[in-house]
Amino acid sequence: xxxxxxxxxxxxxxSSISSKGYWRVTSKPxxxxxxxxxxxxxxxxxxxxxxxxxxxxxxxxxxxxxxxxDIENASLGSYCNIKGRMVISxxxxxRNSEAALLRLRSDTADTGCATLAKYIVFSKAKIRNATxxxxxIGISGKCAREQLQQYFGFAPTAMMRQATDGDTTLVQLDSDxxxxxCWTPAASANVIWTxxxxxxxxxxxxxxxxxxxxxxIGEICADTQDMFIPQMLNHQLIGGVSFNKGCYTGxxxxxxxxxxxxxxxxxxxxxxxxxxxxxxxxxxxxxFSGDEPQSIGNLVSVVTRGSDVELLAVLTDEAxxxxxxxxxxxxxxxxxxxxxxxxxTAD
Numbered sequence: 001x002x003x004x005x006x007x008x009x010x011x012x013x014x015s016s017i018s019s020k021g022y023w024r025v026t027s028k029p030x031x032x033x034x035x036x037x038x039x040x041x042x043x044x045x046x047x048x049x050x051x052x053x054x055x056x057x058x059x060x061x062x063x064x065x066x067x068x069x070d071i072e073n074a075s076l077g078s079y080c081n082i083k084g085r086m087v088i089s090x091x092x093x094x095r096n097s098e099a100a101l102l103r104l105r106s107d108t109a110d111t112g113c114a115t116l117a118k119y120i121v122f123s124k125a126k127i128r129n130a131t132x133x134x135x136x137i138g139i140s141g142k143c144a145r146e147q148l149q150q151y152f153g154f155a156p157t158a159m160m161r162q163a164t165d166g167d168t169t170l171v172q173l174d175s176d177x178x179x180x181x182c183w184t185p186a187a188s189a190n191v192i193w194t195x196x197x198x199x200x201x202x203x204x205x206x207x208x209x210x211x212x213x214x215x216x217i218g219e220i221c222a223d224t225q226d227m228f229i230p231q232m233l234n235h236q237l238i239g240g241v242s243f244n245k246g247c248y249t250g251x252x253x254x255x256x257x258x259x260x261x262x263x264x265x266x267x268x269x270x271x272x273x274x275x276x277x278x279x280x281x282x283x284x285x286x287x288f289s290g291d292e293p294q295s296i297g298n299l300v301s302v303v304t305r306g307s308d309v310e311l312l313a314v315l316t317d318e319a320x321x322x323x324x325x326x327x328x329x330x331x332x333x334x335x336x337x338x339x340x341x342x343x344x345t346a347d
Contacts, residue, residue, distance in 0.1 A: 002132050002186040008040055017042050023205040035142035038200040039208055044136040045106030047113050050099045051125030061249050063230055065242035070094050074162040074171045076240035084229045084253025088112035089220040093162045093169050106131055107222035135189040137182040138208045145177045151195055206303045216339040218267050218300040218312045223284040231257050232314045234267040237341055265314045270334035272309040281327055289319035
């Protein structure tokens with residue numbers, strides 16, 4: 001851990017980090033209602049890949065096209081094992097032409113770094129777990145871009161665009177310009193937080209996961225490593241997979257699924273009301289349909305908002321259509337909700 005978390009603990013004495021890795025404000029500061037929110041994204045960590053061959057190395061290992069990632073363009077992506085199963089998922093950005101950052105779930109940073117490090121030895125690049133070096137701060141709301149522009153003097157202007165001064169990187173996550181991540185060195189985070197929080201209300205970082213769920217963006221965490229191929233998380237629909245970039249680890253399996261096979265399970269968005277006990281289940285938990293004893297899918301992510309539980313799960317199309325999907329031992333079935341992007345009926 002770095003001093004930023006000590007700083008936050010002093011600023012918000014009742015705050016804490018939950019067992020699932022989310023920062024909880026608990027006692028929110030008294031502020032006038034506004035259209036900007038800020039949160040410390042404790043659930044995320046970073047891998048830093050630096051050197052002349054950084055992009056070239058990552059091009060041969062990950063699902064996204066690094067020819068299109070630079071100081072102005074970010075991308076969703078993943079690293080898969082040889083069976084096409086996702087080991088890490090990430091948002092990729094560049095601080096400069098020789099320095100890449102992968103923002104990923106913090107509980108996958110060690111294994112992701114160790115796995116990629118096996119293959120980087122012949123490249124003019126080095127990889128390290130930079131989770132203690134960088135902080136991810138989330139800024140959202142109608143005034144989010146304005147606040148960033150005023151403070152930094154720059155801000156991205158479109159979804160998955162980035163802007164950087166070489167140290168701090170800003171990434172826009174939505175099409176409306178109301179959700180941004182700020183990736184900054186830990187040494188700068190205290191000052192950035194202090195200034196931005198003057199005009200933004202602090203919120204729990206699980207609210208960021210709720211935004212991801214609403215956007216239909218599923219992420220790999222420690223409990224779901226090696227479980228899903230990218231298409232199961234709809235990554236082929238949201239820019240996380242390139243099918244014309246050339247070879248990478250697991251590419252044969254991912255491409256075969258896209259062009260020759262039938263995708264039997266895909267990402268769905270759901271809700272439980274009342275909350276029952278679903279919030280106690282961890283990602284990867286099996287789901288069932290009706291009285292069938294065999295699992296028809298797995299939980300990807302889940303958050304509790306008010307009396308509802310909102311989640312993403314990988315399910316079979318047939319099971320999702322029955323409206324009888326449930327957790328083992330739970331009587332309440334999921335309400336299947338629409339995703340914000342178009343999903344084909346067949347692949």
